[in-house]
Amino acid sequence: MKTLLRNLNLYDVPAIAVLANNIKIQNNVRDSFPHPYTENDAKMFIESVQNESPQTTFAIEYEGVLTGVTGLIIQSDVYRLNAEVGYWLGEPFWGKGIAVEALNLITHYAFDKLKLARIYASVFEYNKPSMRVLEKAGFNLEGISKKAIIKNGTICDEFRYSKINPALL
Numbered sequence: 369m370k371t372l373l374r375n376l377n378l379y380d381v382p383a384i385a386v387l388a389n390n391i392k393i394q395n396n397v398r399d400s401f402p403h404p405y406t407e408n409d410a411k412m413f414i415e416s417v418q419n420e421s422p423q424t425t426f427a428i429e430y431e432g433v434l435t436g437v438t439g440l441i442i443q444s445d446v447y448r449l450n451a452e453v454g455y456w457l458g459e460p461f462w463g464k465g466i467a468v469e470a471l472n473l474i475t476h477y478a479f480d481k482l483k484l485a486r487i488y489a490s491v492f493e494y495n496k497p498s499m500r501v502l503e504k505a506g507f508n509l510e511g512i513s514k515k516a517i518i519k520n521g522t523i524c525d526e527f528r529y530s531k532i533n534p535a536l537l
Contacts, residue, residue, distance in 0.1 A: 371469035373426035373438065373477070376414045380427055383434040384410040387458030395520065396495045397456060422482060428457065428470040435461040438474050442484070449485035451478055455501075462497070471505040479533040486532050492517060493525040502529040 376384075385407040387393075394403035402409045417425040417439070425439035436457035443450045453474060457467050478484045489507065491498045503509075507529040516526040 371428065371430050371466050371473065373470065373473050374429055375423065376417060376425065376427045376437070378411065378414055380414060380434055381407050381410040384413070384437070387434070387436065387460075388456070390459055392459060393456050396492060396498065397454070399519070401456075424451075424482075426474065428455070428466065430461060430464070430466045435466055436470070438470050440474065440478055440482075440484075440487070442482070449483075451482070451484050451487055453478070453487050453489050467498075467501045468504045471501060471507075475505065475531060479535065484533060485536055486530055488528060488530040491527045491529065492519055493527060499527060499529070505531070507531045 385405060388401070388405040388410065389403070390405075391403055394401055394405070424442060425437065427434050428436040428438055436455065438453065438455035440451040440453055442448070443452070453471065455467060455470060455474075457470075475487050478487050487507075488510070489498075489502055491502065493512075499509075508531070510528045510530050513526040513528065515523045517524055
């Protein structure tokens with residue numbers, strides 16, 4: 369396997385800033401993801417996740433090169449065995465299967481190490497490549513929330529994918 373997940377470090381700041389400063393990425397993630405994306409944004413992000421316990425945010429590395437970031441948002445209360453997964457890759461690394469491998473790695477971690485029951489992801493209706501990534505990683509479409517989000521002034525549907533921990537099936 370050429371893809372691995374590792375902790376983020378401050379030496380990743382320049383690479384993250386370069387890769388994340390891409391409107392094509394920002395158009396497919398939540399508005400809290402800044403654009404333009406600066407080295408200061410990368411530094412603040414890394415500092416905010418460095419002391420996570422348990423660790424839920426990781427650099428995606430392919431053949432020794434940082435290619436993107438993935439993470440889990442563990443839910444609370446009655447949803448505490450669920451996590452939302454998110455990921456992004458720099459454009460030079462699209463179409464190489466890296467996102468599928470990274471999603472498989474973080475899902476395995478979530479189920480085996482964190483003992484979560486369910487992982488889910490929300491995708492904007494126009495982000496067909498991300499839908500394919502989720503499907504290739506064994507996630508299933510649970511449903512479509514009609515006109516649930518607004519992105520760049522356009523109201524659109526949200527597609528919800530999930531994967532259940534196989535130990536529970």
